[in-house]
Amino acid sequence: xxxxxxxxxxxxxxxxxxxxxxxxxxxxxxxxxxxxxxxxxxxxxxxxxxxxxxxxxxxxxxxxxxxxxxxxxxxxxxxxxxxxxxxxxxxxxxxxxxxxxxxxxxxxxxxxxx
Amino acid sequence: xxxxxxxxxxxxxxxxxxxxxxxxxxxxxxxxxxxxxxxxxxxxxxxxxxxxxxxxxxxxxxxxxxxxxxxxxxxxxxxxxxxxxxxxxxxxxxxxxxxxxxxxxxxxxxxxxxx
Numbered sequence: 001x002x003x004x005x006x007x008x009x010x011x012x013x014x015x016x017x018x019x020x021x022x023x024x025x026x027x028x029x030x031x032x033x034x035x036x037x038x039x040x041x042x043x044x045x046x047x048x049x050x051x052x053x054x055x056x057x058x059x060x061x062x063x064x065x066x067x068x069x070x071x072x073x074x075x076x077x078x079x080x081x082x083x084x085x086x087x088x089x090x091x092x093x094x095x096x097x098x099x100x101x102x103x104x105x106x107x108x109x110x111x112x113x114x
Numbered sequence: 115x116x117x118x119x120x121x122x123x124x125x126x127x128x129x130x131x132x133x134x135x136x137x138x139x140x141x142x143x144x145x146x147x148x149x150x151x152x153x154x155x156x157x158x159x160x161x162x163x164x165x166x167x168x169x170x171x172x173x174x175x176x177x178x179x180x181x182x183x184x185x186x187x188x189x190x191x192x193x194x195x196x197x198x199x200x201x202x203x204x205x206x207x208x209x210x211x212x213x214x215x216x217x218x219x220x221x222x223x224x225x226x227x228x229x
Contacts, residue, residue: 048216
């Protein structure tokens with residue numbers, strides 16, 4: 001199954017700044033998924049990143065706030081822009097293992113905005 | 115739209131006891147996948163067990179088993195002989211059968227195993 005390396009594992013950022021989170025997969029995958037997990041909450045999908053095309057954003061999430069890059073089949077980045085304390089969350093990337101075997105997740109990035 | 119509901123925000127049992135976590139879902143799809151994920155304090159999402167909707171047999175993985183009731187749209191997780199390391203958040207999740215699609219998660223159940 002795919003192994004995902006996600007970094008940074010945590011960061012504390014000043015409001016108004018931006019943070020870029022990286023996910024590297026050890027095998028080629030078509031789609032990568034970015035989730036947000038607010039404190040004490042479940043996971044909510046931010047967007048789906050397809051290599052070679054624009055990411056598809058879920059309702060309530062916009063590209064200007066969460067720009068995503070997907071330069072190749074093994075790598076993706078999510079940027080949290082112009083951060084506010086409300087952006088303090090865990091951010092996770094994920095890939096589909098295929099054939100319904102489930103999804104592999106990165107280890108998550110714990111973001112605190114002060 | 116698909117939804118997943120976990121009605122137990124928190125549960126607590128003694129070590130070695132059996133515990134059942136509830137999950138219901140709503141979908142108009144006939145073929146789909148259901149999962150239980152575990153998230154310990156390390157926040158790593160770990161796949162516990164998966165179920166294919168077109169299979170009537172309930173999935174089992176060592177101490178973990180499910181009770182899948184397709185008509186009732188119910189997918190509960192039973193943990194037998196619970197261990198301290200089972201302490202975690204547990205999320206029920208759904209995805210349609212076709213293609214690489216997003217997971218829809220339930221709200222989660224915080225399970226504590228007491229010594």
